[in-house]
Amino acid sequence: MPIPDDLTTLALQEKELHFPQFDHDTAWALGLILRELAVARKLSIVIDIRRFGQPFQPLFYTALPGTTPDNSRWVLRKSNTVARFHRSSYAVGLYLKHTNTTIAEKHSLPDEDYAAHGGSFPLHVAGAGVLGAVTVSGLPQREDHNLVIEALCLQLRLDHQSLRLPTLQ
Numbered sequence: 001m002p003i004p005d006d007l008t009t010l011a012l013q014e015k016e017l018h019f020p021q022f023d024h025d026t027a028w029a030l031g032l033i034l035r036e037l038a039v040a041r042k043l044s045i046v047i048d049i050r051r052f053g054q055p056f057q058p059l060f061y062t063a064l065p066g067t068t069p070d071n072s073r074w075v076l077r078k079s080n081t082v083a084r085f086h087r088s089s090y091a092v093g094l095y096l097k098h099t100n101t102t103i104a105e106k107h108s109l110p111d112e113d114y115a116a117h118g119g120s121f122p123l124h125v126a127g128a129g130v131l132g133a134v135t136v137s138g139l140p141q142r143e144d145h146n147l148v149i150e151a152l153c154l155q156l157r158l159d160h161q162s163l164r165l166p167t168l169q
Contacts, residue, residue: 003098006165010091013163017152018124022131024059026155027051030134031060034151038064045138045147046071049123052083052132059132067138074137077115082122082133084109089135090118090145119144121152142168 019026027049034047044066051057056079063071078089081103085092093116096102103109103116118141123132134152136144146164153160 003094006094007091007098009163009165010088010094013149014088014091014122014124016158016163017121017149017156018126019156020126022123022125027059027132030151030155031062033154034134034136034147035062035064037147037151043139043147045136045144046075048072048075048079048133048135048137050079050132050135051123052130056083056132064138071137074115074117074119075135077111077113078117078120078137079133079135081114081116082120082130082135084114086122086124086130088118088122088145089116089120090141092116093118093141117141117144119148121145121148 031047031049038045044064046063046067049060051059081089081092096106096116103114104111119137120133120135122130123134124130134148136148142165149164150160153163
């Protein structure tokens with residue numbers, strides 16, 4: 001799939017996947033959806049849901065069997081990207097790839113703190129804006145991203161098939 005087509009789909013996801021409200025219970029329910037999907041599919045992933053701020057507020061976290069501390073580091077770097085740009089980490093990464101640059105070159109952001117790789121998505125709340133991020137780490141980046149989109153669609157009762165990125169051949 002050409003990058004411009006993916007960027008169009010990612011923009012649609014970011015436009016459509018908004019919560020009417022978001023609280024601790026909403027975060028917990030989203031985290032459980034992701035965990036249930038991962039366990040049923042035997043996926044080794046870390047799931048993190050956080051509210052932005054200094055310091056950030058963790059709302060849900062789990063590391064499934066087969067993950068390592070490195071997955072937690074990826075979660076932090078991907079969610080930092082969402083906090084900075086209020087875009088999905090995959091959208092940022094694909095845009096940078098499309099323009100043949102890196103996050104360090106374009107924005108002077110250190111790779112040790114930011115990752116423009118798929119798996120982190122902004123938690124956008126109607127009337128409030130982006131309050132946090134939901135992040136997955138452990139799969140190839142497009143699969144991390146699509147898993148998050150699937151869980152968001154399930155929670156928001158939206159059609160996942162119309163919003164997901166196609167599987168690459």
